[in-house]
Amino acid sequence: MNSESAIEACAAEALARIFEEKRHMASAKILEILPEQDNARLRALARPGAARPVEEVVREAIDTIYNYRVRMDHPHFFGFIPSPASSVSWLGDLLTAGFNAHAGSWMQSSGPSAIEAGLIDWLAERVGMPSSAGGLFVSGGSMANLTGLIVARDQKLKPHERGRGIAYVSDQTHSSVAKGLGIIGFLPDQVRKVGSDGGFRIDMDKLAAAIREDRANGLIPFAVIASCGTTNTGSIDPLDAIADLARAEGIWMHVDGAYGASVSLSGSHRDLVCGLARADSLSWDAHKWLFQTYGCGMVLVRDNDHLVTSFSTRPEYLRDAVSLEEAPNFWDYGPELTRPARAMKLWLTLQVLGIDAIGAMIDHGIGLAETLEGALRARPDWQIVSPASLAITCFRYCPSALDDDQVDRLNDEIARAMIARNVAAPLTTRIDGRTVLRVCAISPEATAADMADIAGKLTLQAEASLRRMRGD
Ligand SMILES: Cc1ncc(COP(=O)(O)O)c(C=O)c1O
Structure with missing residues (x-):
């Protein structure tokens, strides 16, 4: 049949x-x-x-079956981190699935492994890491964070010290970091959540004070996790200042650049993320802002040998595949043994589109959020809660005479109505305890005119929702 x-x-x-x-x-x-x-x-x-x-x-x-989903690549889907994947990426998926290479060892996939190694070298160069750097492709940001945190733990804590190790995050750090720390055995009270400043960046004074206090209490600060592109607001922690502090304190600096590290490929905004060069380890998702389909992230480390220290195993049944010592066996660099050739689709995309086009696509997103912010600022009753940063902006419709809880409900209703009418999908988040609308605008298919139009439609919807709320 x-x-x-x-x-x-x-x-x-x-x-x-x-x-x-x-x-x-x-x-x-x-x-x-x-x-x-x-x-x-x-x-x-x-x-x-x-x-x-x-x-x-x-x-x-x-x-x-596939009909029931969020079209994460719809040009007007602005929730979470959208996924405006390039068709070239899923062509790469097709090849990867079709040829089904086992990318665990050089013996099993020397072609795709050479591409993975070469691409990792190039990505590390782009962020300014030294030639000792290395890394591998993983399924996404959560796995990249987990991998970096395992290396941090192994480099900075002796096994008997693990119970006293402290990792520092901010109140804006992605939840996958605390989740990863939990998975590798750290208790919630070993994760210090440091407050952030008015720009949603980790507060350096509070960070330094927390480290001092923990040391005074006999604890062992071992890792600080900086964010390059927080999920809520796109903020970038002060990477250089964190690196200076981390070096001075002998602490590992892991940067969660799952979202924002892609800006290092941008044509005109690279400088925003130049502090990535200082990271000891870095998470970077290609399925966020490098236009890849899901299941494509990278973890880079300043010294590739550190990955080998944490992840290499040499069981007897793999002996035929490990005879080529100098060649990369990616199963020695991360948690997975059997793994698909995830680098291939990113390689294909970069080759086919070219680096300039990718850079321009990233810059385009940054411009879209700025256009939306500007258009909302020009209208009454919109409060910009976080100005556009790395293509993310948060805002709130705040007419006078409503209390904070009513404004929360009103903004929830605006998001729901915009989605129900299929105009656009800004979702909501909570900032400083209040509900705000959030737009992450990275689709190359969306235009500046779309964003100006959406600002108008958001306003009309906000006015209609307000009337309904008041019973007019
Ligand atoms: C800043 C940041 N870090 C980590 C993650 C987790 O990445 P993934 O969903 O690929 O596991 C996300 C996901 O949105 C994120 O925004």
Whole structure:
């Protein structure tokens, strides 16, 4: 029933459908959630039984299952970190899946491993790390943070000191950092959350004071985690100042650049992130702002040998693959043994689009958020809570005569209505205890005119929501 040629024809049809959807993305539904009554039907569909024609099953996937999702690549989806993935990236996925290389060892994937090693070298150069630097591709920012934190722990704490180790984050640090610290055995009271300043950057005085106090109490400060592009506001911690303090204190500096490290490839904003060069380890997600499909992140370390110290194992059943000592065996650099060739899609994208175009695409996003901020500032009753930084801006519709809780509810309602009407999807976050609208604008498909138009539509929606709230 399902010959290879039937599968090939199906693959061609699926590709055509995906391109078709992409062509009409701007008018597609941004968010579609599976209706409650269909949940049971889809769960039943998950259970396998007798063989079925491949065409029928693929159609089910495309027409039904994948329909219920957020189109993270919709040009007007501004929530979380959107994923405006390049088609070249998923062409890379296709090759990676099709050839199915095992990228754990040189023996099993010397071609893709050479690309991974070369690309890691180039990325490390771009952020200004020394030639001792290295790293590997991982599934995303959470795994990159976990990997960097394991190296920090192993470099800075002796095993018997782990119970007294303290890591420093800010109140804006991504949750994956505390999660990673927990996974590797640190208790919540070993993670010191330091307050941030008015620009959502870690407060250096508070950080230095916390380190002093912890040392005085017999604890061992071992890692400070700086953010380059916080998820809430796109803020960048003072990387140079943190590096100076970390060096002086003998503390590891891990930078979570999952979102913002991509700016080091930008044409005109690179200087914003030049402090990345000082990191001991760095997380960087290609599936955020390098236009890759999911499952593509990198961790870079200042000294590649540190990865080997933490992750290398030499069991007897892998002996045939480790005879080439000088070649990179990526299973020695990170937690995974079997791993796909994740570097290939980023390589393909950089080769096909070229570095200048990628840089311009990043700069474009930075400009979009600035345009939106400017357009909102020109209208009454909008408060800019965090000015555009790395393509993220947060704002709040604040008409007088409403109290803070009413304003919170009003802004929640504005976001919900914009999504329900399929105009745009700004989501909300909480800043300083209040609900704000947040836009992360990194789609190369969105234009400055779109952003000005969205500012107008947001205002109309805000006025309508306010009228409804007042019962007018
Ligand atoms: C700053 C930051 N760090 C880490 C992560 C986690 O990355 P991932 O979702 O790829 O695991 C995110 C995700 O949004 C993030 O914004």
